[in-house]
Amino acid sequence: MAKPLVAVVGRPNVGKSTLFNAIVNKRISIVEDIPGxxxxxxxxxxxxxxxxFTMIDTGGIEFITDNSHVIPKMMRLQAELAIEEADVILFVVDGKQGIVPADEEVANILRASGKPVVLVVNKIDSVNQEPNIYEFYNLGLGDPIGISAKNLMNLGDLLDDTVKHFPPVGTNVDDEDTIHVAVIGRPNVGKSSLTNALLGQDRVIVSDVAGTTRDSIDTYWTQKKKKFVL
Incomplete structure (x- = not known):
């Protein structure tokens, strides 16, 4: 069977990519103190x-009704696709800021998914901040786990709880024969459109804004019984 998928979701700027990098033990996702x-x-x-297992980092989920904000809407779609395919969801919230309306809306989406959810209260950087965790019981998603992704605090307890939700142990996919293909070029020449066309799905966000794709995106793809990473 394939490796379990663990999606990291939440509103913007709560530390999802910092947590993702900490768990995979490598700087894969770009991390900055700005949303999006x-x-x-x-x-x-x-x-x-x-x-x-395989971690999935996602963009922040925003609830914007203005049709002029195309990229935030597409980011939310990408996050919802990750929720749909994940075996376990890490819902990251900001322990310093507390619950905001967007957290409650994300919680509603996750409850409707029926997937196992681990509620991760990030930015608990010291013992003095641990009481901040208890507010998040109000989201109704079980026991919150306080961590500091930046300082690598309490990640072991988080991962212990995460693996409990994995499917029974099976045989992982053999990747020895997988062919790796890179799609490269200067900005705004249609690399993401080509990727989506090959895969037959909206795998990466496409817009007329140069530089929309910021990270390298790996996608497994099978064509005529041959396995690729595009």
Missing amino acids: VTRDRIYFDAEWLNRE
Whole structure:
């Protein structure tokens, strides 16, 4: 069977990409103190307690009704696709800021998904901040786990809880014969459109704005019984 998929979701700027990088133990996703840096789904393998799994980083989920804000809407679509395919969802919230209306709206989406959800209260950087965790019980998603992704605090407890939700151990996909193909070129020549056309799905965000794709995006693809990473 394929490796379990773990999606990291939440509103913008709560530390999703910092957590993703900490778990995969590599700087894969771009991290900045501005919302909206991560836009597409980003995949990378990780391991904990001898269980291999694939992490999915996503852009922040925003609830915008203005039709002029195309990219935030497409970012939300990418996050919703990650929720749909994930085996476990890490819902990241900001322990310093507390619950905001967008957290409640994301929580509603996750409850409707029926998927196992681990509620991750990030930015708990010291013992003095631990009481901030209890407010998040109000989201109705079980016991929140306080962590500091930036300082690598309490990640072990988080991963212990995450792997409990994995499907039974099976045989992982053999990737020895997988062919890796890179799509490159200067900005705004249609690389993302080509990728989506090959895959037959809206895998990466496409817009007329140069530089919409910011991270390298790996996608597994099978064509005529041959396996590729595009």
